[in-house]
Amino acid sequence: MTGAPPRRGPRPLALHLALALATRWAARTPPGFAPGSRSWSGAWPRSRQGRQEAARIAAALAEGGHRPDQFAIAVERALLARDAALLRGILAYRRHPFHRDLPEPPVLWTEGASRLLDYGGRPDARPLLVVPSLVNRSHILDLLPEASMLRFLAAGGARPLLLDWGEPGGAERGFTLTDYVTGRLERALAAAVGIAGGPVVLLGYCMGGLLGLALAQRRPAPLRGLALLATPWDFQAEDPARARSLAATLPVLEPLLQRLGVLPVDALQALFAAQDPGGIAEKFRHFGQLDPDSPQARRFVALEDWLNDGVALAAPVAREALGGWYGENTPARGAWRIAGEAVDPAAIVLPAFLAIPARDRIVPPASALALAGRMAGGLVHHPAAGHVGMVAGTAAKRELWRPLLSWIKALPAAAGV
Template identity: 65%
Template sequence: MSQGTPRRGPRPLPLHLGLMAMRRWMAMAALPLLASKPGSPGSSSGWPRSRPAAMARIAQKLEAGGHAPEAFAAAVFEALNRADAGLLSGITAYRRHPSRREEPDLPVAWAEGGSRLLDYGGEGPVVLVVPSLINRASILDLQPGASLLRYLAGEGLRVLLLDWGEPGPVERGFGLADYIAGRLERALAVAAADGPVLLAGYCMGGLLTLAAAQRQPGRVRGLALLATPWDFWAEAPERARAIGAMLRGLEPLLAATGALPVDTIQALFALPDPFAIAAKYRSFGELDPDSLRARRFVALEDWLNDGIALAAPVARECLGGWYGANTPARGEWRILGEAVAPGRLTCPTFLAIPERDRIVPPASALALATALPGPLVHHAAAGHIGMVAGQGAEAALWQPLRHWMVGLGL
């Protein structure tokens, strides 16, 4: 994010403000039901006879404790006011924070369309790092002290990053095969000009690198899969199928724009815990804005809110295929007619499983432990993002990953 660009987060802002209002409306609707008593003026509709037993017990406890309904209602609204003010204060503090990421000026080893192969330098075995298609690659080089790529480049590895870039008019017609058999494999050919390289994929990037490693085994010395989903039905299969079912409703938007917009993607990510965004912004509003924790929060939120739209064909494959039909784990995900089969890989593999991952359930990523032949499985004491860019990322992932990579390169 450049110095002059105004912040837009948390995205989609109308969703989070709407949830705040919805919670207040629900409280307003529930309070009279809690306070009503048999025979009271407000109970002429017959509600007390049908009032759930749980609500009746709450009302009895309030009365037994000497809490008048009016006092209880006032306390509820006071708590809601504090929470809402905290959220708005946190959003305002985030948007006004002076911290901005400086875009690095790096050599470009290869470019095609909006995609670039960025050279982070370093001496040693070559590693090509591949991020997701729906977020900026900058999560891997977030800020000083929070850069997996610069750490690896300073610890005995030559680091290249595939920055996918924004989907332009050409890329909006791309499917997964275009990205994997096209952009990724051509970048891999450049990276492996002097011999096989280490390939590392983060999140969705792990699925892309897995397919590329199967198709180009002679160019891959080892494969690291970081928080990479595989069995999309391993946890909460109903939720995964529900996401897949949303595709039908999204079709008019995909057809009109050629892509799944960033705000829609962010709304899908918020579904499992829609109030979590508000909670973290309230907490941020209480931080010292000059603290390391506050600056890290701002850097991470800037990255999250500066997402990338997903090409419509890719969105259909991911939502309908991966989530809706669980095609990877069922052996039905194909690239140019060839099934992606982890068991066919012959190179060494490293699996990093974040124990507190709320984006890729650990069970989904762990499914690769049995699908791959003899991987090294590393359980990281972190979340999905914290594993690569959190304050404990060096111990959680960077050091174990570097140790594995350097060991393979000797």
């Protein structure tokens, strides 16, 4: 790793180690179920379900003729082995020699921290304005030579113009969602249309899809079509309690938002980790078993580097997203407004392509399907992939890139393009 900055991930590292430790303690032999067991104090409070589970384990051990104290020792050893595997995986990741070094495309337009990157294409290429999320780096769509949706589209007949939002600084720390849509995004669209010489296809990924949806409602004339990839709409469609729990973190985060003007990356990562507390540890245990020279290990490291190199979120946007989207479900209720106007997917008459990945844990399919139900005539595509795997996984070319390119090329030609 000479000459390269040391890795900080998985971020926040202290939280992931604490979650692993908490899992270890929670998975230990239930307290007090047998004399001589290595366990917490028998006075430790347990739920009725916990007491029933302890009784079931005790009965199963007795039926099999197993000594409870030996079972407790075996459990402890297994938990220690899991912890050791996690640490090996994290160290293997942090020491891995890979670092992304793809050449950056030309920058054709800038405003504040944002840039418009030109991925080129053939002379007859279909221009495409690509809008990623505000909370992750845009290069997830250009991760590796073999995992670059944008370079694939450029080679196949499109001309992707990627809006790289950049890190919010200065005035951007005070941006609301209205500021982003009616200001930065509308001007990026005007720049893209000027570069292309005519209307463009608008493609939004995840949160970028919501921003693109609002833009398409406000400025349909410069657009030839609208592609929405894993775009949420009904934030409480599948798990209302989870959505409300995210919103409930806002008062806790408020002092941080007021002090910094942004929701920092580690806080964002902690919110994501809370949705699947054991998921990070499990994937690093698996990584520790891979051949570090294998393509699988290389792709894992590239993805983790992207995840851990996140982007802070402007404080007003964090409040709107957590409190409005998750807490009040404003999009699905028709109450999400940009510049005072409710965003209504039914009002958009552009040709639409909606990719709803079947295994998405970030944007549950039910949330995105609610949007598809509001857009009559939109082509709904279900990649057999997850939220990230759909755009950068080993099967992404088959599951999304090719169907998306076919849809783009089938759109009616625009005059002068």
